Amino acid sequence: xxxxxxxxxxxxxxxxxxxxxxxxxxxxxxxxxxxxxxxxxxxxxxxxxxxxxxxxxxxxxxxxxxxxxxxxxxxxxxxxxxxxxxxxxxxxxxxxxxxxxxxxxxxxxxxxxxxxxxxxxxxxxxxxxxxxxxxxxxxxxxxxxxxxxxxxxxxxxxxxxxxxxxxxxxxxxxxxxxxxxxxxxxxxxxxxxxxxxxxxxxxxxxxxxxxxxxxxxx
Numbered sequence: 001x002x003x004x005x006x007x008x009x010x011x012x013x014x015x016x017x018x019x020x021x022x023x024x025x026x027x028x029x030x031x032x033x034x035x036x037x038x039x040x041x042x043x044x045x046x047x048x049x050x051x052x053x054x055x056x057x058x059x060x061x062x063x064x065x066x067x068x069x070x071x072x073x074x075x076x077x078x079x080x081x082x083x084x085x086x087x088x089x090x091x092x093x094x095x096x097x098x099x100x101x102x103x104x105x106x107x108x109x110x111x112x113x114x115x116x117x118x119x120x121x122x123x124x125x126x127x128x129x130x131x132x133x134x135x136x137x138x139x140x141x142x143x144x145x146x147x148x149x150x151x152x153x154x155x156x157x158x159x160x161x162x163x164x165x166x167x168x169x170x171x172x173x174x175x176x177x178x179x180x181x182x183x184x185x186x187x188x189x190x191x192x193x194x195x196x197x198x199x200x201x202x203x204x205x206x207x208x209x210x211x212x213x214x215x216x217x218x
Contacts, residue, residue: 010188010217011035013057013196014210017042017068021200028054033210037091037196040079042068048086055088057115057194062093065119066203073099084110089144091115094133097140104141115194116142121176121204124149124156130163138168144193151175151206157183164191172196180206188217 014032016025017039025036030053037057038049049056060076061067071079073096080090080103090107092100094116107114116137125133130147137145145167151157157179163171164187172194175183184206188195195217197210208216 009034010192011194012210012214012217013037013194014054014199015039015196015203016199017203018200019044021198022050024199025052025054026050028052030054033197033214035089035194038083038087039068040083041071041076049083051086056086057089057091058083058087059091059117062096065093065095065117066121076100077103081106084112087112089113089115091117091146094118094137094140094142094145097142108141113143114141115144115146115172116140117146117148119147120149122150124151124159127159127162130159134163134167134169134171142169144170144172146172146174146194148174148176148196148204150177151179151183152177153179157186160187161190176204176206178206180204181208184208184213185216188213 011034013035015037016022033054035057036054040060060079063070077100090112092114097104097116104114118133134145160173163173170193173187173192174196197208197213199210
């Protein structure tokens, strides 16, 4: 998953976080989106990841970063292990990598890239803080660092854009809030490694519908 800073393509991820979005995903063809994200913390317990021509990103989101269930690290690890054979990538929050190091190591042994993610629904951290997080993701062995923050000013967007300049590893950048729509297109065109969109309804403000995002970026 090591990529150029400014790839020729703009990978789009369709989020599956409800039975309705799963129904939409079932009707997609190869190329409609580049990846599908399985939000195990939002879907019915025990539900299996279906076979698809579109590769799956598996995540079991931490409750403090938008997770749908107040699961412990042990419970989340069990879900990761159970569903990992159906995934092409794993998304584990940066904060969770120390506790879920066994899952990271199992993914590495299976040849699955790990996305280390960070979400801030209230603000965009300082440049220093963002770069520290990026370096930590690299040091923890992630293949991609994903950051999604609330964007309320041009300064917020500038700080996120700075992450795409000579990072230690590929970065996926997304804005939320009032500047989310415009900033997501900008970040994609400037080299964001992954670009997320909804399939049934948005789960954060400023998020594009995945098929529309794919069409615009094609």
